[in-house]
Amino acid sequence: xxxxxVFLRKRGCIDKSLYALIFLSLVWLTSCSDNSRSMLLVTTTxxxxxxxxxxxxxxxxxxxxxxxKVVAVGTGAALRMGERGDGDVLLVHSPSxxxxxxxxxxxxxxxxxMKNWFVIVGPAADPAKIKxxxxxxxxxxxxxxxxxxxxxxxxxxxxxxxxxxxKIAGFDSTPSGQDWYTATxxxxxxxxxxxxxxxxxxxxxxxxxLATSTDSGQVVLxxxxxxxxxxxxxxxxxxxxxxINHKGARAFRDFMISIETQNMIExxxxxxxxxxxxxxxx
Amino acid sequence: xxLILDAIWETFLLLSQGDSEIxxxxxxxxxxxxxxxxxxxxxxxxxxxxxxxxxxRGRAALVTFANTGMGMPPxxxxxxxxxxxxxxxxxxxxxxxxxxIAMIISQCVIAIPLVAxxxxxxFMSLPESLxxxxxxxxxxxxETLFLLAYEARLGLMxxxxxxxxxxxxxxxxxxxxxxxxxxxxxVLTTATVLLVSKGExxxxxxxxxxxxxxxFVVAVILTSVQNLARKRI
Numbered sequence: 293x294x295x296x297x298v299f300l301r302k303r304g305c306i307d308k309s310l311y312a313l314i315f316l317s318l319v320w321l322t323s324c325s326d327n328s329r330s331m332l333l334v335t336t337t338x339x340x341x342x343x344x345x346x347x348x349x350x351x352x353x354x355x356x357x358x359x360x361k362v363v364a365v366g367t368g369a370a371l372r373m374g375e376r377g378d379g380d381v382l383l384v385h386s387p388s389x390x391x392x393x394x395x396x397x398x399x400x401x402x403x404x405x406m407k408n409w410f411v412i413v414g415p416a417a418d419p420a421k422i423k424x425x426x427x428x429x430x431x432x433x434x435x436x437x438x439x440x441x442x443x444x445x446x447x448x449x450x451x452x453x454x455x456x457x458x459k460i461a462g463f464d465s466t467p468s469g470q471d472w473y474t475a476t477x478x479x480x481x482x483x484x485x486x487x488x489x490x491x492x493x494x495x496x497x498x499x500x501x502l503a504t505s506t507d508s509g510q511v512v513l514x515x516x517x518x519x520x521x522x523x524x525x526x527x528x529x530x531x532x533x534x535x536i537n538h539k540g541a542r543a544f545r546d547f548m549i550s551i552e553t554q555n556m557i558e559x560x561x562x563x564x565x566x567x568x569x570x571x572x573x574x
Numbered sequence: 575x576x577l578i579l580d581a582i583w584e585t586f587l588l589l590s591q592g593d594s595e596i597x598x599x600x601x602x603x604x605x606x607x608x609x610x611x612x613x614x615x616x617x618x619x620x621x622x623x624x625x626x627x628x629x630x631r632g633r634a635a636l637v638t639f640a641n642t643g644m645g646m647p648p649x650x651x652x653x654x655x656x657x658x659x660x661x662x663x664x665x666x667x668x669x670x671x672x673x674x675i676a677m678i679i680s681q682c683v684i685a686i687p688l689v690a691x692x693x694x695x696x697f698m699s700l701p702e703s704l705x706x707x708x709x710x711x712x713x714x715x716x717e718t719l720f721l722l723a724y725e726a727r728l729g730l731m732x733x734x735x736x737x738x739x740x741x742x743x744x745x746x747x748x749x750x751x752x753x754x755x756x757x758x759x760x761v762l763t764t765a766t767v768l769l770v771s772k773g774e775x776x777x778x779x780x781x782x783x784x785x786x787x788x789x790f791v792v793a794v795i796l797t798s799v800q801n802l803a804r805k806r807i
Binding site: 361363478479481484505508 | 753
C-alpha cells in the first residue's frame with residue numbers, strides 16, 4: 293500500500309487516482325442493489341423462532357417478484373426502526389403501541405393478519421400452584437410465593453403484554469428489582485431456555501412454545517384467558533417517508549390477508565405439533 | 575456429558591450427510607473474514623509501518639490511538655458502523671446495511687487498529703541502525719520497504735493471525751450490521767448464536783467444532799510458515 297502511495301506521489305497524480313477510486317467504488321456499490329424489487333421486513337422473534345416467517349416469505353417471494361430480507365427484533369425496536377424508515381414493512385404484535393405509532397403519524401395503516409394466545413408456562417412441579425388459576429390470580433400467587441419468574445425485558449410485544457398483565461393483577465409496575473424476577477433481554481426461545489434452566493415461570497406465545505419446548509419439562513399452566521389474546525398486525529409506514537418500498541409493503545400486506553395465506557398460517561405446524569401455532573384473522 | 579457426545583455425533587452426521595447449509599455458511603465465513611483480514615492487513619500494516627518508521631508530528635498520539643483501537647469492544651465498532659449505514663444514517667443511500675460488505679467494513683474497523691499496533695510494534699523493535707545500514711548500502715525506497723518487512727516478517731505474521739482471529743470470532747458486530755440473514759450474511763458465529771437461542775445445543779456445538787477446526791487449520795498454516803521463516807535466519 294505504501295508502495296502504491298510512493299509510486300503515485302512520484303507521478304504526481306495521487307489526487308486524481310484517489311478520487312477516481314472513491315468514485316468508482318461508490319458507483320459499483322450503489323449499482324449492486326436494485327431497490328424496487330427488494331424489501332426489508334421487520335418482525336418479531338416469535339414469528340422467526342417458530343419458522344413461520346421463513347415459510348411465509350418463501351411463499352411471498354415465489355408468488356411475487358420481491359426479494360425480502362427479514363430482521364427479527366422486538367416489537368419496540370421494530371416500531372422505532374419504522375419511525376426512522378429503516379425498514380419497509382412491519383409485522384408486530386402490540387396493539388396499543390401500534391395504535392400510538394399510527395396516531396403519531398409514523399404509520400399509515402394497521403391490518404390485523406393473524407393471532408394466537410399467550411400462555412404462562414413453568415416447571416412441572418409448579419411451586420406456586422398456579423395451574424388452572426386465572427391470569428391475575430396466577431401472577432399474584434407467583435409474587436406471594438416468591439417463585440422465579442423470567443421476563444423478556446426487551447420492549448417486545450410479549451414484554452409489553454406481560455407488563456399489562458402485571459397491572460391487571462394489581463401491581464403498580466412490573467416487579468423488577470425483586471429477587472425472584474429477572475429479565476433476559478433476549479428473544480422468546482432464548483427466554484424459554486433460561487426459564488427452563490432456572491425452573492422459572494414465564495409468559496410466552498403458544499406458537500413459539502409448541503415449536504421449541506414441548507418436551508422440556510416445562511408445562512403450560514395458564515391459558516385460554518381473554519387477556520392472553522395475541523394479535524399480529526402488518527403496519528404500513530407513512531407514505532411521506534423517503535426510501536421506503538411502499539409498493540412492496542402493500543403487496544406483502546395483501547399477501548398476508550389473502551385466503552391461501554390465511555389457510556397456510558392455520559395449517560403451519562399442525563401436523564408436527566398437533567395444533568396450529570398461529571390462527572388466521574376471520 | 576451426553577450433550578457433548580451428542581454434538582460430536584451431530585457434527586459427524588452434518589458433515590458426512592453433506593448438510594449444504596453448514597458448508598455454505600462455512601464458505602461464506604471464509605470469504606467474508608478472509609477479505610476482511612486481507613484488507614485490514616493491507617491498510618493496517620502500511621499504517622503500522624508509517625507509524626513506526628516515518629517521522630511526523632503527533633506520532634505518539636497516533637500510536638496511542640492504535641493501541642486503544644486494539645482494546646475497543648467489537649460491539650461498539652458494529653454499532654458505529656450500523657448507525658452510519660442504516661437507511662436513516664448518512665450512508666443509508668448506499669444500501670449496505672445487512673449485506674456482507676457492511677460486515678467486512680465493520681470487521682476492518684475492528685482489525686485495522688489491531689494489525690497496525692502489532693505491526694508498528696514489530697517494526698519499532700528492529701534495530702535503529704538497520705534502517706541506516708540498508709540506506710547506506712544504496713537501497714531505494716521500494717527495496718528499503720521490502721527489506722524491513724522481511725526483517726519484521728514474524729511480527730507481521732502475528733499481526734495477520736491476530737487480525738484473522740479477531741474477525742472470525744466476532745459475533746456482536748456481525749449480528750448488528752449483517753442481521754444474520756439466512757443465505758446472505760449468516761456466518762458460523764451468528765448461526766451458532768441463533769441455534770443456541772432456539773435450544774438446538776447439539777447442532778450449535780457442531781457449528782462451534784467446525785469454526786474451531788477452521789481457525790486451527792489457518793493457525794497451522796501460518797505457524798508453519800512462521801517456523802520456516804525462522805529456520806532461515
